[in-house]
Amino acid sequence: MSSISPRNYQIGVCFTCQLCMYCGLDLTSNNCNCDKSIKPTKKNRTKEVANFRNLTYKPAIVHEKIKNTLSNSNQKYGYKLDIELPYNCTLCSACNSQINRNVKAADKEKKNIIVIPSSPTDGTSLPSTPLQMEFKLRMSIKQNKQVLPFVIISFTLDNPNFINFRDKLESYICEQVGLVYRNEYTLAYKSHSESGAGTLLGNEEAFDEFLKDYQSIVAGNKKVVIIVILRELSKKRSHENEVSEQESNDESENEAYQNTKSKKQLKKHIKKRIPKEATLNENEALVGSYVMKLNDKYICEIQNHKRCFIKEDRHLSLTNFAISLWAKEIVNKNADLDTPPNHAIFSMMHSVKVTRKDSSNIDNYPQSMTAYPQYSQQMYFPSPFSYNYPDCDYNIQRRTSISQISDHSTSVNSQISDHSSIKKIVPNMEDFLKNLDQEFGDGKFTCYLSIFEEQEILVNQLARLSDSEYILMDVTIIGRRQILRDEAKKYE
Known part of the structure; x- marks a missing residue:
């Protein structure tokens, strides 16, 4: 050590080994021509010395090592x-790595120092000062193969031992998942940065090791994680059956079984009845009644029995959503049956001007066919010019024109008779639904017979029912509603 001559420190040299940070030469006994007054940066690195560390030494906060x-x-x-x-x-x-290893080794050697008061020599007992220890933990709960989010907990214990530590943790566990018993879960701990399942914490010996590990982990500015593993639900139920009375358990199990069974039956079988008033609350029942009133009031005869709000000669189409919204606003006293709510979908800007000529093709077809022969009988056919043809040709042409008019009138009348024969006799509801079952499947439509008869619905009225009315009668399948409408239109 005496052979090393004193020197001034230069920023381009390693502080602990005197290595040049540019050429890599050991300067304890040698010298180089590098400019060692320049601070090493990433931009001035060389192949000889690729890595370095710039250290800012602050004695107040630096590690002791x-x-x-x-x-x-x-x-x-x-x-x-x-x-x-x-x-x-x-x-x-190299020096930076060695310093980091020394720091980690020093932190690992730190342990919790428990001060045990010395026993008095005079035989008198002095009150011992209890040891207090503060725990700051992150608790992770694993329940039914699912990991719940971390919960940050903090508490202080006097003379900590495994029993009171576990009881304190159990109170936090109950806050998260409900009431649990101490044999329904296991505890483990690890560092937040550590991988794996952790170390089991189940007795006093394991708790003593936990205290040592806790001190070393906290000294390294790391977080301690407590892992709570709850047992499966079936094991928890078996424990409750052993502790609680057998009679109350039988009643609760029977009630749970009945509830599960009723839910499965509701999913498998469609209700074949109209919802009773008891299943609806007062507000829903009131809204439903207004929906039915609005559907009945605003049937448009011009637009093929659609729902329209008519103001002067303009028609505003009412969808099921619009009618439902109108009914809710009536309940809220923001509208009535004659005045729609102040909502964008009820703006007359969306309305159209409709006249009798704009009615559907089905309604117009027989009217136009009926009016046609009347018009043809009153039609004026001008006589052909006699000077263009000889007399014989004129007579032949006149007879030909009259025969063509007669044939055309006959064809129109036959079309009218054919159209009138298209309209079928309206069957009763039972025969109508049985025919649909034969075509589309047994029991698909006759199941609604009692509902239709209860509501006194005719076959030719099925085409004019809205989706909300069908749903009120429990016809919830969209395809069946459309089949009923399409088949019923044949009898209108």
Whole structure:
């Protein structure tokens, strides 16, 4: 050590080993031509020295191990720096790694120091001061193969042991998942950065090791995680059956079974009845009654029995959503049956001007066919010019024109008779639904017979029912509603 001559420290040299940070030469006994007053950066790296560390030394906050290492190097190389003042220095990669290993080893050796008061020599007993320890933990709960989010907990224990530590944790567990018993879960712990299942925490010996590990983990500025693993639900139920009375368990199990069975039956079988008033609350029943009133009031005869709000000669189409919204606003006293709500979908800007000529093709077809022969009988056919043809040709042409008019009138009348024959006799509801079952499947439509008869609905009325009315009668399948409408239109 005496062979090393004192020197001033330069920022381009490793503080602890005197390695040049540019050419990699050991400067304890040699010298180089590098400009060592320049601070090493990533831009001025060389192949000889690729890595380095710029260290800012602050004696108030620096680790004790780093402070001792730098102090020894200050004395070894005769830098004559005041170790109590902050300064900047450079470390090579080897020295930096060694310092980091020393810091980790020093932190690992730190343990919780428990002060045991000495027993008095005079035989008198003095009250011992209880040891207090504060725990700051992150609790992770695993339940039914699912991991719940971390819960941050903090508490202080006097003379901590495994029993009171577990009881304190159990209170936090119950806050998250409900009432649990101490044999329904297991505890483990690990560092937040550690992988794996952790270390089992189940008795006093494991708790003593936990206290030591807790101190070392916290000293390294890391978080301690407590892992709570809950048992399966079936095991929990078996424990409750052993503790609680057998009679109350039988009643609760029977009630749970009946509830499960009723839910399955509701999913498998469609209700074949109209919802009773008891299944609806007062507000829903009132809204439903207004929906039915609005559907009945605003049937438009011009637009094929659609729902329209008519103002003067303009028609505003009412969808099922619009009628439902109107009914709710009536209940809220923001509208009535004659005045729609103040809503954008009820704006007359969306309305159209409709006349009798704009009615559907089905309604117009027989009217136009009926009016046609009347018009043809009153039609005026001008006589052909006699000077263009001889007399015989004129007579032949006149007879031909009359026969063509007669044939055309006959064809129109036959079309009218054919159209009138298209309209079928309206069957009763039972025969109508049985025919649909034969075509589309047994029991698909006759199941609604009692509902239709209860509501006194005719076959030719099925085409004019809205979706909401069908749903009220429990016809919830869209395809069946459309089939009923299409088949019923044949009898209108």
